[in-house]
Amino acid sequence: MTLGTAENPIExxxxxxxxxxxxxxxxxxxxxxxxxxxxxxxxxEVAMSYLRRQGRHSDSIRPDLIILDLNMPKKDGYEVLGEMxxxxxxxxxxxxxxxxxxxERARLYSYGINPSTDLWGLYQKPIDVTRFDSLIDxxxxxxxxxx
Numbered sequence: 001m002t003l004g005t006a007e008n009p010i011e012x013x014x015x016x017x018x019x020x021x022x023x024x025x026x027x028x029x030x031x032x033x034x035x036x037x038x039x040x041x042x043x044x045e046v047a048m049s050y051l052r053r054q055g056r057h058s059d060s061i062r063p064d065l066i067i068l069d070l071n072m073p074k075k076d077g078y079e080v081l082g083e084m085x086x087x088x089x090x091x092x093x094x095x096x097x098x099x100x101x102x103x104e105r106a107r108l109y110s111y112g113i114n115p116s117t118d119l120w121g122l123y124q125k126p127i128d129v130t131r132f133d134s135l136i137d138x139x140x141x142x143x144x145x146x147x
Contacts, residue, residue, distance in 0.1 A: 003064060004034030004140045013063035014040045015047040015080065016098070017072045025067060028127055034136050039063070044075030048083055051090055064139055067096045070104055081113050096135060098127070 004010050012029065016022050022040055029036050039060070041047045047068070050057040070077035077097065084090040097108070 002140070004036070004136065006035055009035040009037040010065060010136065010139055011061050011063045012036050012038045012065050012067060013047065013050060014038055014067045015042075015044065015072070015077070016040065016067070016069045017042050018069070021069070021098075025127065028129060028132065031129065032136055033133065034140055036136075037061075043072045044077060044080040047080050048075065051084070051093075052087075063093060065094050065096060065135070067098060069098045071099075078107070081108075085112065094135075094139065096127075096132075 002008060014022060014025055016025065026038060029038060039050070041050050046057075047066075049055055050060045051063075053060050068077045068080060081095065081097075084093070084095070097104075
């Protein structure tokens with residue numbers, strides 16, 4: 001089945017604590033040329049619960065893409081990335097890393113994360129529509145393997 005269709009939308013997990021950024025991202029995603037389904041969580045602790053299908057997220061759907069803010073309360077995006085990197089079942093999920101500055105690149109490298117690989121991408125807020133569409137095209141052409 002083709003990813004990004006009405007029958008099989010691209011499953012996106014948006015990890016963002018700022019309601020204005022959530023709304024802006026939802027509007028951007030609504031303009032995507034593929035069908036998407038967005039689940040929103042407000043911090044890294046809830047994101048890991050969602051990804052591990054724990055507690056109230058026991059029936060969560062494995063995302064095809066995670067859009068992750070780096071600066072959040074409780075557990076930040078760096079901690080989420082570290083935990084994902086350590087979990088073989090989560091390592092293959094592409095992550096669109098959101099930041100307000102490109103200076104975060106060096107810090108990501110210090111955590112062992114190369115934001116230039118196929119599975120990671122560093123995006124400065126606000127998200128560039130053309131770059132996002134390119135990422136969606138790559139997901140449709142080569143969907144990540146499900147766990």
